[in-house]
Structures are given as C-alpha cells and as structure tokens.
Amino acid sequence: MVIACFIQGVYLMELDRQEQRTEENGLAPKWWKPFKYKQTQTLVDERDNSIYGAVLEWDRSAALSELILMRPSGAPRAILVLRGTLLKSPTIRRDLQDDLRFLAWESLKGSVRFHGALETLRLMVDKFGSNNVCIGGHSLGAGFALQVGKALAKHGIFVECHLFNPPSVSLAMSLRSIGEKAGFLWKKIKGGLPSKGEVSVDGEEKVSTNGNEMKKWVPYLYVNNNDYICCYYTHSAGLGTSGDINSEKTSMINDQGEIVAKLFVTMSKGPQKFLEAHGLEQWWSDGMELQQALHHSKLINRQLSSLYTTPRSIKS
Numbered sequence: 215m216v217i218a219c220f221i222q223g224v225y226l227m228e229l230d231r232q233e234q235r236t237e238e239n240g241l242a243p244k245w246w247k248p249f250k251y252k253q254t255q256t257l258v259d260e261r262d263n264s265i266y267g268a269v270l271e272w273d274r275s276a277a278l279s280e281l282i283l284m285r286p287s288g289a290p291r292a293i294l295v296l297r298g299t300l301l302k303s304p305t306i307r308r309d310l311q312d313d314l315r316f317l318a319w320e321s322l323k324g325s326v327r328f329h330g331a332l333e334t335l336r337l338m339v340d341k342f343g344s345n346n347v348c349i350g351g352h353s354l355g356a357g358f359a360l361q362v363g364k365a366l367a368k369h370g371i372f373v374e375c376h377l378f379n380p381p382s383v384s385l386a387m388s389l390r391s392i393g394e395k396a397g398f399l400w401k402k403i404k405g406g407l408p409s410k411g412e413v414s415v416d417g418e419e420k421v422s423t424n425g426n427e428m429k430k431w432v433p434y435l436y437v438n439n440n441d442y443i444c445c446y447y448t449h450s451a452g453l454g455t456s457g458d459i460n461s462e463k464t465s466m467i468n469d470q471g472e473i474v475a476k477l478f479v480t481m482s483k484g485p486q487k488f489l490e491a492h493g494l495e496q497w498w499s500d501g502m503e504l505q506q507a508l509h510h511s512k513l514i515n516r517q518l519s520s521l522y523t524t525p526r527s528i529k530s
Contacts, residue, residue: 217293217350217376218497219245220270224297224355225494227256228265232304246270250277254292257330264305266327267296267355269334290374291346292338296331298353298379313354316381320517322361331362339371348374352494353443356380360433360517367431367521375433379492382446382513431521435514438480440491446513448479474521475514478504 223245230240237243246253250273257267271292272285285291299309312325322328331349338347344366351359356377363375437444480502485491496502 215498215502216249216289217295217348218352218378218494219249220251220293220295221297221350221352221355221378222494223270224265224268224295225300227253227268228297228300228305229302231265232302247273247276250280250282251293252276255334257294257296257327257334259305259308259330260326262305262308264300264308265297267294267331267334269294269338290348291342293347294331294335294338294349294359296327296349296351296355296358298351298355309354313381316354316357317383322358325358327358328361331358332365335362335366335373339366339373344371344373348376350376350378351380352378353492354381363431363433364518364521372431375431376436377433378436378494378497379438379441379444380435380447382444383442431518432475434476434478436478436497438485438491438496440486441488443492447477447511449512474518475511477511477514480504 223242226240226242226245230242235241243253251270252273253268254271255269256265257269258264259266269292272289277283277285299313300306301309312322312327315325316322335347335349349359349363351357357380359375360377360380363373366373435444435447437447439445439448480491480496485493485496490496
C-alpha cells in the first residue's frame, strides 16, 4: 500500500511540473512525507523532460522529530518508483511510444527510461546494498520495473520488486503463442510417423538444473482480473484453470516446482470498470481484499525463463 502511494507521488511530480507548481505548493510530497521518506533523485526522460520516476530514501531526521527511532520492519532504505502512462499532451507522445514498444516487442530495453532506471538502481545497490533497496512501478512503470529487476537478477543482484497492474498484452506474445500451438501440432504429427530415431521438436527453452543462485529473485505482482492490460498474468501454464481460493496470496511455480513470483489478485467485489481496475487507488483502499487465483502463470514463466538457465559470463 505504501509503495502504491509512492508511485502516485511520481505521477503527481510530473503533473506538478506541467502545472508549474513549486515544492511548497506541489501535490507530490504529500504522498511520501507522512511515511517519513524524502525525494533524493528525479528520473527525467531526456526526450521531453518529463518525470517518469524518483528515488525516495528513509528520512531519519523527519522520523526522529516524531520520536520514531527505527525504520519499520521491512521498510527499504531507498526505493525507486516508476509511473505509468499519463494521458496529458506534454508527455503522452513519449509514454505511448514506450507503450507501443512493449506491445510490438514485449520489451522495453530500447527505451531511454529503461537505461535510466537500470543505472539508477545499480547506483542505489552500490550505495545501500541490494537488501536495503527495492523497485516499484505501475502499468508501464511496472513493465520497466520488471525488466530492470530481471536485468539485475541476471547479474546475481536480487532487488525486491513490486509490480502494480503490469502490462501483459503484446503482439509479440500473441504471435509466439500461435507459434507454440503450431509447434505442438507438428510434434503430434511427427509422433505418428515412423522414425528410426527419437526427434525432438520442442522449441521451448529448457530449464537448467544448474545456476541455482539465479532462482532466488521473486517479484511481487498485483493484478485485477477486470483489467485487461494485466489479466493475462492470471492465465495458468496449463489449460487456464484456477486453483483453490484459500489464501490471501499465491506463489507462481514453474514446472520444476520452484517459486518464480508471488501473485496478489483483488477479490471479485473489487473495482469492476476498466479505468478503476487499472488504477492505483484500489491498492491503498481500506476495503481492498486479495485472494489466491492459481499456482502457475504461463506469462511470468516465459518472461523469467532466462533466469532458470545457467548464466553466461557477465562483463562488469
């Protein structure tokens, strides 16, 4: 809930900039100051000078002024938060450009925002240590957060990652699914033909039993089934059936029985209309309830599959 509030603050940072509000009358600081955090860095898109992210750090002085002697358990020393798309003329062009990038390629690595966020998170880890920082994002920002976190995980750096309404719809994914179905059909046809030797036509990436260190990174996903932008994450790895609903949270498990992500899904009585279902407000509302939806996710398994293989040598 706190991280969702911080992300809302980043949205307002850009709106404050557009409305030329100052630090004294700006709306953004009200979303992190009550939690005793302070803004120490702003991430700016060099293409249009829009603000797309910020670094917030624990404000020890502010905490001591209210006799708070220690950081709450689990609260990060510093957090990188990334906003999603803003449908405002000063920034909509660049936001939609990255939206279309993901839609076409299911990747955001070519964006200046990806490189800016990755470099910022690296510096935060160098300063505070990976156990003391985390990253969070909403919508498009969640897409960046997932790919930045994954990039560091490939280097053996595991940073806590919170993804609100992460994008799951892409043309690349749809085309790949068609290819998988065609491959499965071809495999069945081949299986019915006489053969001198066993032929493998399974094109899926094999999961290695080595490189166990790469399996420790477990992102947290928060989705609403009424939000068509992120609902694909609740599709199972098999036939799309859901598991028993008996817990507030669920772990996504790959074919080897390893936890690859933790998924939180709003109850059916949550926001039903798309704009509300995709919004941030639901994640800090008092009436929010979560439920377990499934044990497997085809999409998250695909997106994190490279973390289960033996890593190549990494250049520093």
